[in-house]
Amino acid sequence: MSKLIIANFKMNGTKSSIEEWFNTFSREANTSNEVIVAIPSPFLINFADNGIRVAAQNVSPYVSGAYTSQVSAEMLKDCGIEYSIIGHSESREFLKETDEDIFNKYNQLIKYSIKPVICIGEPLKIREDNLLQSFISSQLKYFEDLENELIIAYEPIWAIGSGLIPTVEDINEVSELIRGICKNVRILYGGSVNKENASNLLNNSNIDGVLVGGASLNPKEFANIAQSC
């Protein structure tokens, strides 16, 4: 079965650099895996239709109204967007998003048939204190036993942008836990994935894909990752 390989550009890029990225990636990549690229919101409408699936990086939990700066699921749909990341640890931290907010975002996306990519993951202290299972279970409490197919990205916060990554055994342990809570789920791993470690992660662990931040900014490296299984 094909894997899901998602790039997260975060707050990087301009219209011309992203255009160049898509041109290079299309030239370099030769894969049957599903590739999705999460780009900054001002450019979504420019690239929604460029032959490679594009995702938003966040969405409002509200329908419409006096929520200056926010982007609704209806607006994303209107731009032709089919996927959106929600619950990224950077949004949880900097925008003070709660698990309840994230579930409200999920519901908004589902209403407009946009597929949510739900990010979860623990800070290092939680892992060190042996609280991993209860932390992950609590982040998933709203998603227990839902019938819809879920995409959950397990991104340990200490692995994001740090060059540190959990062992395949650690990832499998969390993946088992998620599969025990969510009925119908595709699990991605995210955190310091690059062209050196992608093949081992994708071929040897119990995951359905990867979410790639920093290393996705280089289209050749991301093409390499997308082809590594």
Ligand code: PEP
């Ligand atoms: C991310 O922020 O989603 C991520 C996985 O980042 P990086 O690959 O840079 O660790």
